[in-house]
Amino acid sequence: EPEVTQTPSHQVTQMGQEVILRCVPISNHLYFYWYRQILGQKVEFLVSFYNNEISEKSEIFDDQFSVERPDGSNFTLKIRSTKLEDSAMYFCASRETGGYYGYTFGSGTRLTVV
Amino acid sequence: AQTVTQSQPEMSVQEAETVTLSCTYDTSESNYYLFWYKQPPSRQMILVIRQEAYKQQNATENRFSVNFQKAAKSFSLKISDSQLGDTAMYFCAFGGSQGNLIFGKGTKLSVKP
Numbered sequence: 001e002p003e004v005t006q007t008p009s010h011q012v013t014q015m016g017q018e019v020i021l022r023c024v025p026i027s028n029h030l031y032f033y034w035y036r037q038i039l040g041q042k043v044e045f046l047v048s049f050y051n052n053e054i055s056e057k058s059e060i061f062d063d064q065f066s067v068e069r070p071d072g073s074n075f076t077l078k079i080r081s082t083k084l085e086d087s088a089m090y091f092c093a094s095r096e097t098g099g100y101y102g103y104t105f106g107s108g109t110r111l112t113v114v
Numbered sequence: 115a116q117t118v119t120q121s122q123p124e125m126s127v128q129e130a131e132t133v134t135l136s137c138t139y140d141t142s143e144s145n146y147y148l149f150w151y152k153q154p155p156s157r158q159m160i161l162v163i164r165q166e167a168y169k170q171q172n173a174t175e176n177r178f179s180v181n182f183q184k185a186a187k188s189f190s191l192k193i194s195d196s197q198l199g200d201t202a203m204y205f206c207a208f209g210g211s212q213g214n215l216i217f218g219k220g221t222k223l224s225v226k227p
Contacts, residue, residue: 031213043159043205045214056212089157093215099166100147100209105159 002026004106006092012112013082021077021109023092029102032075033093034067036060037108043091049075082113116141118208120218127196128226134181135191135221137206147209148182148189153220154202162204165189196225 005024013019025032034046047057049067064086066078075094079086089110095103117140127133139148150162165173165182172180177197181190193200206218 033214035215037157042219043207043215043217045216048212048214056214091159095213100149100164103161103209103215105151105161107156107158110157 002104004092004094004104006090006106006109008109009107010110010112012114015084015113016081019079019082019111021079021090021092021111023075023077023094023106024073025075025092025094026102026104027073029094029096029104031055031095031097032067032069033095034077035091035093035105037089037091038085039088046077079111082111084113087111087113116143116208116210116216118206118216118218120206120221122221123219124222124224126224126226127193129196129198131196132192132194133196133223135193135204135206135223137189137191137218139187139189139206139208141187141208141210143210145211148180149207149209149215150178150180150189150191151205151207151217152200152202153205159205163191193223198225198227201225 007022032049037043045058047061048055068076089108091108092106119138146167148165152160152162163175177194179192203220205220207215
């Protein structure tokens with residue numbers, strides 16, 4: 001079964017540093033998403049991406065965050081100048097066009113800011 | 115704005131018994147999808163079951179079934195013959211026209227031997 005792949009699985013970074021979280025969506029999917037889950041809390045939508053541009057973003061997704069699809073396969077989330085409160089699980093997801101069939105989550109990147 | 119409410123922070127059930135997890139939601143949309151996701155300690159998000167709002171028939175997947183009450187905006191998950199491996203956080207989620215999912219706060223389910 002096709003998978004959404006996220007790397008790294010766990011990243012530790014110093015406060016103030018920049019991190020890039022990587023995702024490889026399913027190859028024929030066209031819509032891409034990032035979600036965040038702070039430990040013990042619910043999963044929250046960050047941003048959606050379609051046709052090489054952001055289609056929706058939440059209030060969490062401020063200027064500290066950016067997304068990019070640098071080539072035909074990768075989808076990245078960059079967090080500039082990380083803060084302690086950025087420590088969370090970050091999930092990438094992708095789907096085909098139309099409806100929610102095939103909406104698939106990656107296994108997540110656990111980000112720890114120290 | 116859409117909201118998803120899970121009113122049971124924690125539940126427990128004996129192995130082999132049946133348990134029902136509750137979820138209510140609020141939306142003004144008429145076409146949408148509802149989901150239950152399982153999150154084990156590994157923190158992966160595993161799709162348990164999906165329901166399309168325009169389908170009146172309740173979705174089932176082996177031991178998992180839903181009771182979808184569209185008018186009441188209720189979407190409960192029933193787990194039959196509970197197994198130790200069902201121990202996890204369960205999240206209810208709403209998917210509307212925007213394409214992103216809105217999650218509830220989750221229910222921590224413990225299956226006891």
